[in-house]
Amino acid sequence: MDEARLKERVAAFLSENDPAGDRLEFLRARFDAGLAWVWFPEGLGGLGLSRDMQAVVERELAGTPQIDGGVQGIGLGMAAPTILAFGTDEQRRRFLRPLWTGEEIWCQLFSEPGAGSDLATLATRAVRDGDEWVVDGQKVWTSGAHHARWAILVTRTDPDVPKHRGLTYFICDMHAPGVDVRPLRQITGEAEFNEVFLTGVRLGDDLRLGAVGDGWRVAQTTLMNERVAIGGGGGGRGSGLVGGMLRSWREHPELRTHDLHQRLLSLWVEAEVTRLSGARLREQLAVGQPGPEGSGMKLSFAKLNQALTGLEMEFLRDLGYDDYAFRRSETVDFYGRGPGYRYLRAKGNSIEGGTSEILRNIISERVLGLPSEPRIDKDVPWKDLPR
Amino acid sequence: MSLLYSEVEEELRAAVRDLLADRCPPAVVLKRAESRPYDPDLWKTLAGEIGVAGLLVPEQYGGAGASASEAAVVLEELGRGIAPVPFFTSSVLATYALVRADAGELLERLADGRSTAALAVSFAASPYLPERGASVRVSDDGTLSGAVTGVAGADVADVLLVPAGGGLYLVEGAEVRATTSFDLTRPVSTVTLDGAAATRVGDVDLADVLRFGAGLLASEQYGVAQWCLDTTLAYVKERHQFARPVGSFQAIKHRLADLWLDVVRARAAARNAVAEGSPTAVAVAQAWNAGVAVRAAEEAVQLHGGIGMTWEHPLHLYLKRAKSAEVALGTPGDHREALASLAGVPGPAGSPGAELAGPSGAELAGSS
Numbered sequence: 001m002d003e004a005r006l007k008e009r010v011a012a013f014l015s016e017n018d019p020a021g022d023r024l025e026f027l028r029a030r031f032d033a034g035l036a037w038v039w040f041p042e043g044l045g046g047l048g049l050s051r052d053m054q055a056v057v058e059r060e061l062a063g064t065p066q067i068d069g070g071v072q073g074i075g076l077g078m079a080a081p082t083i084l085a086f087g088t089d090e091q092r093r094r095f096l097r098p099l100w101t102g103e104e105i106w107c108q109l110f111s112e113p114g115a116g117s118d119l120a121t122l123a124t125r126a127v128r129d130g131d132e133w134v135v136d137g138q139k140v141w142t143s144g145a146h147h148a149r150w151a152i153l154v155t156r157t158d159p160d161v162p163k164h165r166g167l168t169y170f171i172c173d174m175h176a177p178g179v180d181v182r183p184l185r186q187i188t189g190e191a192e193f194n195e196v197f198l199t200g201v202r203l204g205d206d207l208r209l210g211a212v213g214d215g216w217r218v219a220q221t222t223l224m225n226e227r228v229a230i231g232g233g234g235g236g237r238g239s240g241l242v243g244g245m246l247r248s249w250r251e252h253p254e255l256r257t258h259d260l261h262q263r264l265l266s267l268w269v270e271a272e273v274t275r276l277s278g279a280r281l282r283e284q285l286a287v288g289q290p291g292p293e294g295s296g297m298k299l300s301f302a303k304l305n306q307a308l309t310g311l312e313m314e315f316l317r318d319l320g321y322d323d324y325a326f327r328r329s330e331t332v333d334f335y336g337r338g339p340g341y342r343y344l345r346a347k348g349n350s351i352e353g354g355t356s357e358i359l360r361n362i363i364s365e366r367v368l369g370l371p372s373e374p375r376i377d378k379d380v381p382w383k384d385l386p387r
Numbered sequence: 388m389s390l391l392y393s394e395v396e397e398e399l400r401a402a403v404r405d406l407l408a409d410r411c412p413p414a415v416v417l418k419r420a421e422s423r424p425y426d427p428d429l430w431k432t433l434a435g436e437i438g439v440a441g442l443l444v445p446e447q448y449g450g451a452g453a454s455a456s457e458a459a460v461v462l463e464e465l466g467r468g469i470a471p472v473p474f475f476t477s478s479v480l481a482t483y484a485l486v487r488a489d490a491g492e493l494l495e496r497l498a499d500g501r502s503t504a505a506l507a508v509s510f511a512a513s514p515y516l517p518e519r520g521a522s523v524r525v526s527d528d529g530t531l532s533g534a535v536t537g538v539a540g541a542d543v544a545d546v547l548l549v550p551a552g553g554g555l556y557l558v559e560g561a562e563v564r565a566t567t568s569f570d571l572t573r574p575v576s577t578v579t580l581d582g583a584a585a586t587r588v589g590d591v592d593l594a595d596v597l598r599f600g601a602g603l604l605a606s607e608q609y610g611v612a613q614w615c616l617d618t619t620l621a622y623v624k625e626r627h628q629f630a631r632p633v634g635s636f637q638a639i640k641h642r643l644a645d646l647w648l649d650v651v652r653a654r655a656a657a658r659n660a661v662a663e664g665s666p667t668a669v670a671v672a673q674a675w676n677a678g679v680a681v682r683a684a685e686e687a688v689q690l691h692g693g694i695g696m697t698w699e700h701p702l703h704l705y706l707k708r709a710k711s712a713e714v715a716l717g718t719p720g721d722h723r724e725a726l727a728s729l730a731g732v733p734g735p736a737g738s739p740g741a742e743l744a745g746p747s748g749a750e751l752a753g754s755s
Contacts, residue, residue: 237667238730246732256735265723268732269674276655276671280390287391296648357641364640368620368647371635 001049003056009047010035010060019064026065027101035061036100040084044096052286067102070331071147075099075106079152081225086169086210086218095150095171107148109139109172109196110219114387117358119154120163120216121377121385124198126155126170133157133170133208135178135201141352145181145194146328148174152222154215159383166382167215171207178202188344189324192332223354241308241342242271244335248312260315267307274300292367299359302349309343390658396460402437403461407468413701416469420571420704425543430472434500440478441498443486448494455599455661459606463657466610466680469572469704473503475607476540476573480600481506481548487596488555488589493546505544507561507578508593509537513717514601514666515725517593523551523580530582531556538563539715541576548588549580555591559584570711572704598669601716602660605672609657611709612650612676612683618702619643619687626692639690646686653679667729674722680709 001009013033017026030036031045038053040046069076076099083095098104115122124137135155145151151172158166172179178201183191210218238246249256249264277300281293322338334342350356364370377385392400411429419426434440442458444450451457458479465474477497481504485494496502509520523533531551541547542565549556560583568574620643623634633639653676660672684706688695695702713719727734 249732253733253736256733258735258738261727261732261734261738262723265726265732268726268730269671269723270652272671273652273656273675276390276659277652280655280658283389283391293651296651299644300648300652360641360644361637363644363647368640368643370620370624370640370643371632373635373637374631 001047006053006056007060010057023065024101027067031097031100044092045100071105071144072102074108074144078108078222078225079106082152082218082222085221104149105144105147107142107145107151109142109151109153111141112138113140117355122154122156124155126157126168131205133203135198135203137198139196141193142196143193145196150174154219157212160381162379163377163382164216165213168212169209169215169218170203171209172203176201183328185326188341190327190329192329237272241305242268245308245312255315260311263311271304274304295363295367298353299356302356305346305349309346312339313343388662390655390662392460396457399457400460400464403464406432406437407470411470413469416471416572417701417704424471424572424574425473426471431500433472439474440500443478443482444494444498448491449498455603455664459603459657459661462603462607463610466607467614469708471572473540473543476505477503477544479603480596483599484548484555484591484596488591490588493588502546503544504546504548505538505540507535507538507541507547507549509535510539510575510715511537512597513721514594514598515717515721517597523549525551529585531558531580531585532582533580535578537575538578539573539575541578542574550591550593553590554587555589556585557588570707572708597716598666601673602664602669604712604716605657605660605676608676608680608712609653611705612653612680615683615687615705616646616650619690622691642686646683649679650683670722670725670729673717674719677713677719681713684709
């Protein structure tokens with residue numbers, strides 16, 4: 001289907017569905033018309049087109065009711081591609097539509113107190129009991145768990161084999177008895193994320209995603225999509241955090257100093273070459289030649305965001321903070337909050353979704369082909385690992 | 388305006404790379420670096436047979452009428468091979484000046500590589516200070532007198548073009564004295580004119596010529612950086628200490644991952660400098676790529692250990708090229724300073740450019 005045909009299809013959809021009517025009905029109809037994510041298969045909200053065709057749909061449907069990329073972020077960016085890749089037909093039909101419309105919110109139960117960068121060492125156990133699994137353990141850094149209807153969950157099902165091999169991936173019912181969500185207050189004062197205790201949680205075997213013991217491979221799909229989601233995003237020259245810093249800079253000539261000027265110019269250049277690199281990457285993706293540059297985008301943005309938000313605080317010389325009051329935040333709001341918040345929240349950019357150190361390992365091993373460090377944990381059964 | 392390479396560009400790249408690998412690998416470049424750095428036979432093949440000399444020459448004068456984008460790909464390869472040919476000085480800087488002056492007859496001579504030209508401008512000049520290092524004046528009798536220091540490519544040129552008082556002159560009888568240069572593979576000379584006979588070939592906007600050159604130099608710098616990264620990667624995979632490849636140590640891997648990220652962004656910046664070609668795009672590419680080439684060469688020297696300090700290994704040619712090119716056509720600092728007004732990031736009161744806030748700053752001033 002070419003661009004003209006796709007536009008016709010959108011026009012036909014709009015002639016039958018009133019954007020001014022019920023929001024949810026409109027979004028459901030959009031999904032059913034294959035205009036949710038056009039690169040998904042027909043019948044699952046897509047048309048089996050290439051990913052760059054989505055821009056056509058977004059342009060044509062600008063100004064109509066939209067989904068919420070913030071609170072739905074984990075569902076859209078991580079759960080959906082994983083369900084598409086590993087789900088059964090039944091799972092795809094059951095979960096993808098309400099995931100996309102936002103009727104059901106998703107969260108991610110991966111990290112644990114004892115398993116962060118070394119995710120594969122996780123200890124949450126799932127034990128089979130007939131047609132069900134019984135899950136016990138503790139998960140942490142779970143953004144949006146308090147909104148979530150469902151979670152993507154990685155568990156240990158076989159402690160007697162090396163750690164990567166004994167994992168199984170599930171869809172977890174967040175309303176099931178035994179799921180206990182507790183907020184974790186962050187250095188910003190608010191709580192975006194939670195710790196989640198799972199005690200005797202019973203999940204049907206029809207909630208298993210992928211084969212028993214294949215959880216690591218399934219999780220890799222989720223994690224690669226997470227990093228693309230965090231590092232992605234377009235925008236023109238001077239957009240993003242550097243744009244916010246520049247507005248502030250232009251509005252306050254009296255606060256400028258030579259030292260800050262030099263540093264800001266350097267960061268402006270770095271932001272610009274990073275933006276160009278992202279633009280080049282998207283061009284490559286559009287012509288079907290994905291490059292390894294994607295692995296680097298998140299690393300670049302983490303460093304830039306931290307440097308820019310640090311500079312902004314020095315520039316403004318404001319010793320206040322907008323609000324440390326404990327609250328549950330819906331989404332990350334860099335722009336609606338003060339410079340102190342931006343500085344503190346940006347500290348998470350080099351931790352969430354894979355620390356910058358782990359990303360450097362990934363780049364050096366998968367892109368540059370450098371040998372891995374000698375490993376003592378690879379061939380040892382998980383239960384015998386020191387912890 | 389794409390940041391990717393076209394098929395034609397990839398073919399051109401392959402032709403240049405194969406020729407260099409066959410005729411002039413870095414070890415061969417090193418061998419001749421102290422005696423006659425330039426390789427006239429290699430240049431003849433590259434200029435004439437592959438046709439790189441005429442890339443920027445309009446078709447009506449026997450050239451290919453290609454864009455800066457194609458010339459940039461050639462420069463990536465010449466940087467990667469540290470190739471001893473006067474492509475940048477003759478086929479980019481001098482040729483672009485002649486194209487702007489519409490000097491057809493001279494361009495015809497350059498297009499097929501019969502002649503090689505040099506623009507008598509200091510390599511340490513910049514689009515922001517184009518007269519740096521030059522003191523040439525036009526006498527009443529039409530001869531030129533004065534000197535230009537730090538001229539690249541003049542020692543291999545048979546056509547010398549001298550900018551003076553807004554004009555571009557073809558000069559006979561200049562004294563070209565090669566000096567010992569930090570960059571062995573692109574040595575600089577002092578050009579001295581003492582009542583030299585000169586023919587005016589047209590007008591020249593030197594800042595424009597140097598800006599065009601600076602944009603393309605970013606591609607050469609990217610090529611230098613990429614070679615340094617590739618060569619270092621190969622070395623740390625092979626070199627063993629403590630019974631394992633040194634490239635398996637996290638301290639080494641993380642440095643190289645960061646360097647890779649810098650080099651990836653240098654490629655995007657270099658492509659944008661020729662795709663967009665605006666003063667901002669050129670300043671960004673120079674401000675970034677000049678430093679990345681130096682960083683890549685410095686990391687290469689460090690991560691090669693003692694070998695990196697030896698004359699025997701060609702690495703030092705790249706370090707010397709990178710460090711000289713960092714100064715050439717404006718330092719990264721010069722280009723960042725220019726961005727203060729180009730990008731609307733004005734300095735504190737009283738600093739240069741504080742009043743010239745650029746388009747966005749001007750809007751703000753207008754609205755208040």
